[in-house]
Amino acid sequence: MGLIVQKFGGTSVGSVEKILNVSNRVIEEKQRGNDVVVVVSAMGKSTDSLVALAREMAKQPSQREMDMLLTTGEQVTISLLTMALQEKGYHAVSFTGWQAGIQTESIYGNARITHIETTKLKKHLKEGKIVVVAGFQGITDEGEITTLGRGGSDTTAVALAAALRANKCDIYTDVPGVFTTDPRYVNTARKLDGISYDEMLELANLGAGVLHPRAVEFAKNYEVTLEVRSSTELTAGTLIEEESPMEQNLIVRGIAFEDQMTRVTVCGLSSGLTTLSTIFTTLANENINVDIIIQSVTNTSETSISFSVKTECCSRTVKVLEKYKDVLNYKQIETENCLAKVSIVGSGMISNPGVAAKMFAVLADNNIQVKMVSTSEIKVSTVIHENDMVKAVEALHDAFELSKITVESK
Amino acid sequence: MGLIVQKFGGTSVGSVEKILNVSNRVIEEKQRGNDVVVVVSAMGKSTDSLVALAREMAKQPSQREMDMLLTTGEQVTISLLTMALQEKGYHAVSFTGWQAGIQTESIYGNARITHIETTKLKKHLKEGKIVVVAGFQGITDEGEITTLGRGGSDTTAVALAAALRANKCDIYTDVPGVFTTDPRYVNTARKLDGISYDEMLELANLGAGVLHPRAVEFAKNYEVTLEVRSSTELTAGTLIEEESPMEQNLIVRGIAFEDQMTRVTVCGLSSGLTTLSTIFTTLANENINVDIIIQSVTNTSETSISFSVKTECCSRTVKVLEKYKDVLNYKQIETENCLAKVSIVGSGMISNPGVAAKMFAVLADNNIQVKMVSTSEIKVSTVIHENDMVKAVEALHDAFELSKITVESK
Numbered sequence: 001m002g003l004i005v006q007k008f009g010g011t012s013v014g015s016v017e018k019i020l021n022v023s024n025r026v027i028e029e030k031q032r033g034n035d036v037v038v039v040v041s042a043m044g045k046s047t048d049s050l051v052a053l054a055r056e057m058a059k060q061p062s063q064r065e066m067d068m069l070l071t072t073g074e075q076v077t078i079s080l081l082t083m084a085l086q087e088k089g090y091h092a093v094s095f096t097g098w099q100a101g102i103q104t105e106s107i108y109g110n111a112r113i114t115h116i117e118t119t120k121l122k123k124h125l126k127e128g129k130i131v132v133v134a135g136f137q138g139i140t141d142e143g144e145i146t147t148l149g150r151g152g153s154d155t156t157a158v159a160l161a162a163a164l165r166a167n168k169c170d171i172y173t174d175v176p177g178v179f180t181t182d183p184r185y186v187n188t189a190r191k192l193d194g195i196s197y198d199e200m201l202e203l204a205n206l207g208a209g210v211l212h213p214r215a216v217e218f219a220k221n222y223e224v225t226l227e228v229r230s231s232t233e234l235t236a237g238t239l240i241e242e243e244s245p246m247e248q249n250l251i252v253r254g255i256a257f258e259d260q261m262t263r264v265t266v267c268g269l270s271s272g273l274t275t276l277s278t279i280f281t282t283l284a285n286e287n288i289n290v291d292i293i294i295q296s297v298t299n300t301s302e303t304s305i306s307f308s309v310k311t312e313c314c315s316r317t318v319k320v321l322e323k324y325k326d327v328l329n330y331k332q333i334e335t336e337n338c339l340a341k342v343s344i345v346g347s348g349m350i351s352n353p354g355v356a357a358k359m360f361a362v363l364a365d366n367n368i369q370v371k372m373v374s375t376s377e378i379k380v381s382t383v384i385h386e387n388d389m390v391k392a393v394e395a396l397h398d399a400f401e402l403s404k405i406t407v408e409s410k
Numbered sequence: 411m412g413l414i415v416q417k418f419g420g421t422s423v424g425s426v427e428k429i430l431n432v433s434n435r436v437i438e439e440k441q442r443g444n445d446v447v448v449v450v451s452a453m454g455k456s457t458d459s460l461v462a463l464a465r466e467m468a469k470q471p472s473q474r475e476m477d478m479l480l481t482t483g484e485q486v487t488i489s490l491l492t493m494a495l496q497e498k499g500y501h502a503v504s505f506t507g508w509q510a511g512i513q514t515e516s517i518y519g520n521a522r523i524t525h526i527e528t529t530k531l532k533k534h535l536k537e538g539k540i541v542v543v544a545g546f547q548g549i550t551d552e553g554e555i556t557t558l559g560r561g562g563s564d565t566t567a568v569a570l571a572a573a574l575r576a577n578k579c580d581i582y583t584d585v586p587g588v589f590t591t592d593p594r595y596v597n598t599a600r601k602l603d604g605i606s607y608d609e610m611l612e613l614a615n616l617g618a619g620v621l622h623p624r625a626v627e628f629a630k631n632y633e634v635t636l637e638v639r640s641s642t643e644l645t646a647g648t649l650i651e652e653e654s655p656m657e658q659n660l661i662v663r664g665i666a667f668e669d670q671m672t673r674v675t676v677c678g679l680s681s682g683l684t685t686l687s688t689i690f691t692t693l694a695n696e697n698i699n700v701d702i703i704i705q706s707v708t709n710t711s712e713t714s715i716s717f718s719v720k721t722e723c724c725s726r727t728v729k730v731l732e733k734y735k736d737v738l739n740y741k742q743i744e745t746e747n748c749l750a751k752v753s754i755v756g757s758g759m760i761s762n763p764g765v766a767a768k769m770f771a772v773l774a775d776n777n778i779q780v781k782m783v784s785t786s787e788i789k790v791s792t793v794i795h796e797n798d799m800v801k802a803v804e805a806l807h808d809a810f811e812l813s814k815i816t817v818e819s820k
Contacts, residue, residue, distance in 0.1 A: 016463065016466040016467065019467065020467070050486070053426065053486075053490060054489070054490065054493055056426040057426065057429065057430075057490050057491075057493040057494045057497060058493040058494065058496060058497035059497065061493040061496075061497075062492075062493065062496055064503075065489040065490075065492045065493045065496070065504060066489070068485060068488065068489035068492075068504050068506075069485070069486060069489035069490065069493075071485075072482035072485045072486050075478060075479070075481075075482045075485075076460070076463075076479060076482050078478065079464070079475040079476070079478035079479035080463060080464065080467050080475075080479065081467075082472075082475045082478075083464055083467035083468040083471040083472065083475045083479075084467045084468065086468060086471075086472055086475070087467060087468035087469065087471075093474075094475060094478050096478075096555075099553055099554075099555075120553075143509055143530075144509075145506075145509075
């Protein structure tokens, strides 16, 4: 007997049939004797249709009105799911973000949750009801509707689990869990039974895509045990918690990768103290997300800075740099497209020197040239040519023996 | 300089183009120097699609969840219209029913407005903004979302006009105003410049359809001047206010009609004191709406009661009566289908005896048999055969000279 928060994303509630399927997953949990809070996203492509409508009204709709518009999506899903649960004889009740007491900052489109007022939800849970909450949305102190930005429903679920001191937060998705690497590319990819918050954070940030980094961070801070699992298959998923004792001997836990990267190099900068901050403040002010950054000092008076961006941002990045050429005071810009980032992640790395060296050796053995490198305590990222990406991932997956199950599965 | 509340119904906001058209009507009013509050319904058929979705989830979805679902419809419209207004350079802001302070009873699907907390709206109006409010919806004291039932957006508009002490409430619709009778049937039908609340109430109740009776009642109680006008044509509509001095000499103001009526007669009832109340309480409990009621005592111990219902309710009505035959203690039931109701309405009738007599004479002259009659201070309704309906309306429209303009148009 406990409290479980379940989250179902847009693809899991994309049609009437899928919502009926979700209602079964909810009922199974309820029948196990648990209290259940369900967080749902908008139905499949409904957000896209709303965005398309908005674009017909205005070139750049105000973010406040976009939030007003988009939050209707989850409101539709919560009512439909609740109807389905009621039709099957269960007491259920739906709440929008504001009704569920999800308070946020006064920022439209990308607000953070500041507080959850749980009195109402607790009352309904106590009455034995299944509580269905709209993900992705909240309310400011002034009564304005806000959205939480990308991965918002994950964040709603984790935040509710933290506020209600739930035993677990289950993130249902269209894959059976977190894999050692993307199974669509590497057929020996293996589902992980467990993974730590930090490892998941690195994987999430590196584009593994199953879970939003913000939600993982929230879960880590509030020690919410997460499970990423399939909304259609009745199998155990991947547990994400502080320690992952069952696989703790694994040095490398997973491999993340991402294509369509571009390297931008700003050459001939004066190597002053403020050069780095000036260049990246300028880019941040223009909302350009920079990934890996490398600075190489070639001689005492000059320096080059390389960084990677998504290829779609490349031309905008170059434009911004050219606009501020006088301020930044550089000689020229070089760009290289068709790159990919491949990263190995694992908390065992900290105590195992030579992991990065082994990675470089594997890549070299496969004739793959490394163009950029970036490391953290639990990950090593390399930037290579896009055409080498899958070959690199397969070789690393083999070399670090990720397809082997080293411990008993639960 | 004043405050105008504008209301646009579902057909007026049924597409992107129509919402853009509405934004022009709003801007014209703003440019005249007025403060503007706009109330909108859900886009065209969007409510129907949501209802269809609900029916796929449950045979009889709970009314609370239906309200949760349906209120998303207006929320979509308010955000889209506000985007359109902002795109054209106007300061505008949208509010859902609960944000606009529209408090209602704790009844789902058909709540009445109890109070409007106007502080927020007044603040935004004072800042010069166009305020766009979702019609049809409100919030209970417990923070539950409710809807106002049929004609709810009309009611929202009138209630806001009353609470904000607006100078006028303009109800924009797909017809140019209130007509002496339905112009689709009678080509001499004429748009009225003005009409009183009571006359409009009778016409609204009699199926004229342009304005919901509840909204008219609200307007009468709070002395809100209404104008029913076209959302596409730039012409004056019909003013609805306490007195209609410009046409006050007209005895009959309009003719309403409605087909698909059925007469049900319950014969051989014992003529006790409680007979009437028993029979109609029974029908009301089963949600059967009865229109005209006639009781005729044939001898001292027995009585017959006739009443009219919509034909679609006929078989259900008969079933209910048969179910309670023992309690009601009648001999038999007779029904007559294919009937129509034709009513003349006008506040001048009170002081003009003989209006009903003239109506009957006109019908008799046209060989139209009257099957039922019902009168109020400002209307006379007759039930006749469906096939005679249009002929009756045309003859009455002529006889009471409704196509003549008796006063100068404004």
